[in-house]
Amino acid sequence: MSGQIVEVNRRNVQVLETGSGHPLLYLHGFADVHSVKENWLPFHERLAGHARVIAPAHPGCAQTDENKDIDTVEDVVFHYLEVLDALKLTQFDLVGSCVGGWIAAELGVRHPEKIRKLILIGAAGLFVQGALIGDVFMNAQPEYGSSYASLREMLFASANQPNALDMFPDGKGELEDEVRRYQMLRFGSRIGFKPPYFYNHSLRNRLHRITIPALVIWGEHDHMVPLSHGETYARSMPQAQSVRVIPKSGHSVHVENPDVTAQVVLDFLAS
Secondary structure, three states: OEEEEEEEOOEEEEEEEEOOOOEEEEEOOOOOEOOOEOOOOHHHHHHHOOOEEEEEOOOOOOOOOOOOOOOOHHHHHHHHHHHHHHHOOOOEEEEEEOHHHHHHHHHHHHOHHHEEEEEEEOOOEOOOOOOOOOOHHHHOOOEOOOEOHHHHHHHOOOOOOHHHHHHOOOOOOOHHHHHHHHHHHHHHHHHHOOOOOOEOOOOHHHHHHOOOOEEEEEEOOOOOOOHHHHHHHHHHOOOEOOOEEEOOOOOOHHHHOHHHHHHHHHHHHHO
């Protein structure tokens, strides 16, 4: 693993990089590198055996400077266009999870020529009637002063899974992990706080512009972003495969079942 701080428009952006091969840009979600953990997770390490994995931290997350000019997902897209210029990435595979999947889709509808293949994992971003995205902000408030069970239940298949308890323990966890969790919630509030959370109403009607091969992956028991969102993504992108549902997994499918999820991604990239 290697990391660097890249200056982008007079702001510092933390970028982790590992592996070799064709570049794969990874955009993180709530239960992830940069948003909880400092280092790569097993899912990313599996991908790095076959690709050059590059993961920038979103504005205000980890060691990336906060950008107070960001109010909408459009602002984040322009930020990432400048990050791509700074990293000299002209074409790459793009994998995004959760909010990172939303940003990936927004990049895809604007600049499909930059992306070789697109993979969305439990991606937010859409408004689907009757299937609203869950309120992660309310669930991030501890119950009874110390319990994060409702947040774990939203982000994982079960609140009592070991990996869920590791990332979102009751009481106070590791200080640096706590800071990263707060930073990610703060970033999320900039683009997704207005109910119904984490969506751009215009995105759905723009997905036909993503004419590159695309894959949508969802957890069987996603309690944050309903499966109908994944089905809508897959149905709306001309070259997307049918949504791949990973059994016994929740919203953080890449954390809960890293080997299975990574293999699905790698098979798609190699096909």
